[in-house]
């Protein structure tokens with residue numbers, strides 16, 4: 437940890453100095469690269485704004501619903517694809533084609549289906565995270581050690597027991613990985629949808645700041661959003677390490 | 689039906705289809721295992737031992753013939769049969785006691801009672817004190833003992849093992865052989881052991897079944913009339929040497945043929 441600290445610190449300081457030099461040089465259009473103190477006050481303004489928290493709550497809620505729906509869908513689809521040769525041969529090609537397609541092109545359809553409110557944002561997030569989760573769960577199912585499955589079969593485990601006592605614990609790594617990828621793209625999906633057509637949410641606030649050309653506030657919002665995403669990523673990482681660690685660590 | 693053999697294998701043949709190489713792995717094998725007996729099946733690598741193991745365990749369908757336990761035909765995994773696989777098969781995310789208690793957990797037994805039962809089998813295989821360890825913290829021999837304890841915890845009437853010590857070093861194998869003898873003497877566990885080690889087969893068995901190489905046929909059955917309880921001492925007795933020499937004689941031709949074919 438401490439070994440990476442110094443290079444990181446140096447890189448951060450260099451970046452900040454370069455930014456500040458750019459801002460003060462006046463080379464770029466005024467305020468596109470606002471000086472650091474303006475951004476700092478932008479962040480302060482965002483954090484001191486009660487309206488921001490209300491919008492953050494809305495985005496967070498949309499994101500949570502998207503993750504639950506898309507995650508459950510992705511898990512079920514992944515288990516089905518991983519468990520059935522037929523389904524995998526019939527459908528997995530499509531999953532792999534559609535996976536990297538930008539889901540925003542579906543937004544008009546989702547608006548027609550779910551309206552202009554929170555529904556279409558949740559749907560965007562859900563559709564976005566469905567794919568990486570389904571793909572990594574399907575791969576995870578196929579990666580389960582066949583010997584362990586034979587143990588389950590020879591002990592006559594039922595279908596549900598095979599799932600909960602062998603498949604899922606054996607797939608911990610791909611499950612966590614799918615969840616992390618899913619979280620990232622769901623956040624993108626929800627925010628993107630909010631910037632396109634919305635009157636609430638963090639994505640909407642960012643576009644509003646942009647349209648008013650309030651660059652410090654816009655950067656403030658961006659920074660807070662990035663910090664939020666990073667915090668969630670770190671938390672899932674920690675959780676994954678804890679889960680993995682609990683296998684190795686004995687209760688001494 | 690009480691007189692019926694515990695396990696009866698009659699005229700079992702397994703052919704893999706042309707898509708899988710068009711090979712007859714097991715050819716018309718018949719034998720029986722009586723209650724309380726320890727029988728080994730020995731044969732060169734690739735002669736169809738694992739195939740036979742999977743058929744008896746109900747994990748693979750025989751092409752022809754019939755396997756029955758206590759007179760009941762096997763169509764799938766049967767509760768009377770407990771399998772120990774050739775490769776290590778502990779659940780890496782479970783500690784030793786939860787690995788061993790796994791069959792009891794499947795049966796819906798409560799935590800306290802299944803742990804109590806599991807503890808008995810952990811003691812039996814000599815792993816007391818390692819209950820909370822995870823497989824990654826154990827040696828290969830210890831992990832294989834966990835697998836044996838897990839299979840025994842299901843209380844099978846027939847213990848079916850496929851080269852459980854194949855991946856272990858010589859000394860560990862010998863020690864585990866002793867362990868198996870001890871388990872057999874304590875539990876009177878009917879056992880069918882698949883192996884390619886002649887000394888292991890003679891040391892442990894009441895009877896040794898020799899398989900030929902391609903097709904995998906029953907070549908001969910040899911009764912091992914060494915006194916029980918057996919100890920490591922029998923390894924140096926002259927009778928032991930005679931049995932080993934006799935089996936080696938049978939196997940040498942098969943193994944040579946297998947080697948020649950493998951080298952093409």
Ligand SMILES: Nc1ncnc2c1ncn2[C@@H]1O[C@H](COP(=O)(O)OP(=O)(O)OP(=O)(O)O)[C@@H](O)[C@H]1O
Pocket residue numbers: 704708709711713731732733734735736737738739740774884
């Ligand atoms: N699923 C399968 N499809 C096609 N051929 C197979 C299959 N499984 C095994 N075989 C072939 O059947 C033969 C017997 O294999 P098996 O695994 O039963 O041998 P074995 O006696 O257990 O060998 P070893 O001592 O190396 O474990 C081998 O030639 C193998 O290639």
Ligand SMILES: [Mg+2]
Pocket residue numbers: 737738739774850851
């Ligand atoms: Mg084998």
